[in-house]
Amino acid sequence: MIKFESVTKRYPDGTVAVNGLDLVAPSGQITVLVGPSGCGKTTSLRMINRMIEPTSGRIWLDETDTGTVSTSKLRRGIGYVIQHAGLFPHRTIVDNVATVPLMLGVDKKTARAQAMDLLVRVGLDPAFAKRYPAQLSGGQQQRVGVARALAADPPVMLMDEPFSAVDPVVRAQLHEEFLRLQQDLGKTIVLVTHDIDEAVKLGDQIAVLRVGGTLAQLATPADLLARPADDFVAGFVGRDRGYRSLGFADAGDLPTRKEVTVRLGSDFAAAAALAEDGWVLAIGDAGEPLGWLDASHPGTGPIGPQHLHRGGTVATEGGSLRAALDAALSAPSGRGVLVREDNTLLGTVTASEVVARIEERAAAERIEAAR
Amino acid sequence: MINDLWSYISVADHWWGPNGIMARLDEHLRYSAIAVGISLVLAIPLGLVVGHTGRGTAVVTFIANAFRALPAVGLLIFLVVLISPQFTGRSEARYLIPTTIVLVLLSIPSILANTVEGVRNVDPEARDAARGMGMTGSQVLFKVELPCALPLIFSGVRSAVLQVIATATIAAYISLGGLGRLIIDGLSSREYPKVITGAVAVAVLAIVLDVLIALIQRYTVSRGVSGRFSRKGATATTAPRKDDAIEADAEVLAV
Numbered sequence A: 001m002i003k004f005e006s007v008t009k010r011y012p013d014g015t016v017a018v019n020g021l022d023l024v025a026p027s028g029q030i031t032v033l034v035g036p037s038g039c040g041k042t043t044s045l046r047m048i049n050r051m052i053e054p055t056s057g058r059i060w061l062d063e064t065d066t067g068t069v070s071t072s073k074l075r076r077g078i079g080y081v082i083q084h085a086g087l088f089p090h091r092t093i094v095d096n097v098a099t100v101p102l103m104l105g106v107d108k109k110t111a112r113a114q115a116m117d118l119l120v121r122v123g124l125d126p127a128f129a130k131r132y133p134a135q136l137s138g139g140q141q142q143r144v145g146v147a148r149a150l151a152a153d154p155p156v157m158l159m160d161e162p163f164s165a166v167d168p169v170v171r172a173q174l175h176e177e178f179l180r181l182q183q184d185l186g187k188t189i190v191l192v193t194h195d196i197d198e199a200v201k202l203g204d205q206i207a208v209l210r211v212g213g214t215l216a217q218l219a220t221p222a223d224l225l226a227r228p229a230d231d232f233v234a235g236f237v238g239r240d241r242g243y244r245s246l247g248f249a250d251a252g253d254l255p256t257r258k259e260v261t262v263r264l265g266s267d268f269a270a271a272a273a274l275a276e277d278g279w280v281l282a283i284g285d286a287g288e289p290l291g292w293l294d295a296s297h298p299g300t301g302p303i304g305p306q307h308l309h310r311g312g313t314v315a316t317e318g319g320s321l322r323a324a325l326d327a328a329l330s331a332p333s334g335r336g337v338l339v340r341e342d343n344t345l346l347g348t349v350t351a352s353e354v355v356a357r358i359e360e361r362a363a364a365e366r367i368e369a370a371r
Numbered sequence B: 001m002i003n004d005l006w007s008y009i010s011v012a013d014h015w016w017g018p019n020g021i022m023a024r025l026d027e028h029l030r031y032s033a034i035a036v037g038i039s040l041v042l043a044i045p046l047g048l049v050v051g052h053t054g055r056g057t058a059v060v061t062f063i064a065n066a067f068r069a070l071p072a073v074g075l076l077i078f079l080v081v082l083i084s085p086q087f088t089g090r091s092e093a094r095y096l097i098p099t100t101i102v103l104v105l106l107s108i109p110s111i112l113a114n115t116v117e118g119v120r121n122v123d124p125e126a127r128d129a130a131r132g133m134g135m136t137g138s139q140v141l142f143k144v145e146l147p148c149a150l151p152l153i154f155s156g157v158r159s160a161v162l163q164v165i166a167t168a169t170i171a172a173y174i175s176l177g178g179l180g181r182l183i184i185d186g187l188s189s190r191e192y193p194k195v196i197t198g199a200v201a202v203a204v205l206a207i208v209l210d211v212l213i214a215l216i217q218r219y220t221v222s223r224g225v226s227g228r229f230s231r232k233g234a235t236a237t238t239a240p241r242k243d244d245a246i247e248a249d250a251e252v253l254a255v
């Protein structure tokens, strides 16, 4: 657990970056600090490992007042990931990752073996181990930065915009890997971002800061979207929050219908005859949905991948209402594809059916609230 | 002319004699080594400290620029006048000390300035990460800043060595030895082959030393810093993951 106790930071030039901050980051959870540029996120984060000294107030790490231990001892127990990874250019990837264990006296062979395992864990090919940072892409470097911070297995991790230097696709990939890793490791994490979507996706709880360094709201992602504390938070959380909050709403058992399906490689004309509203769903050998076949298009011979419409998304059974609605809205047939955990076809659902479910749920919540 | 040169250098005594090329080369190397050695011992630690702390950068720049513009011969003669009366008797020191001082003053600027620059130029994020993982100030300096600064430090040392080798010829003005002896004696006795031999020897010595230091540089500077990456491991890719979903629970339908 990390606890801020009325922490204030005033820089020598008079700028108050953080003002009377009270905040608890619970053990084993991801706390995200989010807010507009200059609101004191980085300052708050760096006060935890005393890269910046608070002007007043205290920060506790479990039972320890961080102000009472030496900075190097404190920092060796805290993993720190900075924006552009900050890898050491003169060391190979594996030696970068092994830095802290080596400093703590672990022998070279063990430290390197652990580092190799960590590289695999963060999704890097072990063949990268002998390369130097300059030979890696930004996204790969960030993975190495995360691996390096994890190397001494610190209970606490501080991450300052760790996924910012990469394109949206790689970022989404890193998010997935990060969440999977955290599920295994259960670290106490404080993560800084100015991207509310990233915060909502990664955080167990989100602290929204406003310029001047005060806490505007501390809440779970679902709560933050559903009940912003004031205009500032509402504005910062942004548009579409009604829709985005569906991402936290369990879809439950949706009224799925059976779908007539065709297999890849079967005859086009025969398949087209089975179409409903001009579309028929193609599935693969394992029963996994592959895409919609447009029956109105003239075609002959066996169905190939080139005949399939690929715009639709698939929702997983037991997923969120947002995913189900998105599947329905993005399907060219108007019938959203639902799959089971093992990716086999469960059935389809229409947008109006999902919306009906959303309204039922909202009505139930209103009744609940009225009581 | 070529024939004169040829006949000069084909005399064994001109090479191996007590005043031959080899003896002069030996003296030349000795004066240079003393000067460069002193400069390294003074300038590198000072440069590392200034670069690491960031304090005194302006002073270093000022000193470096001032020393670079020194009129070597004038200063040498001034120092001889000043110093040699302190040493009675015919000791070599009365000339060696002024020469060494001039050469040290000339070689400090490039080593000092490059060391400071090298440390200042280290990626601030790498420095930050080093501190953030609990390295002490001197660990940051020796484990991160120094290795990253090596290319610039080496280039400072190389230009210092070139300058010292070239300037050490002036020792001959004040009756010391060195390859400058061949040039000055040759000029006064109008033995031009001797002059040319001396000049060529200085140039060859400078080139040989530069190549030697370049070799040392090659084996001490990390490939990650120098950018000479080996071809091994060039085929690595990011490990493909089956479940690289773009969104947590919605996946694009794809074939």
Ligand SMILES: Nc1ncnc2c1ncn2[C@@H]1O[C@H](COP(=O)(O)OP(=O)(O)OP(=O)(O)O)[C@@H](O)[C@H]1O
Pocket (backbone or CB within 6 Å): A011, A012, A013, A015, A016, A017, A036, A037, A038, A039, A040, A041, A042, A043, A044, A194
């Ligand atoms: N060393 C410093 N000296 C003076 N003021 C500073 C210093 N570092 C930061 N500040 C100021 O403190 C405030 C908070 O800075 P901080 O870096 O914590 O913001 P941030 O929330 O991380 O912003 P961003 O999203 O842009 O990274 C800003 O107004 C900034 O200008």
Ligand SMILES: [Mg+2]
Pocket (backbone or CB within 6 Å): A041, A042, A043
């Ligand atoms: Mg910041």
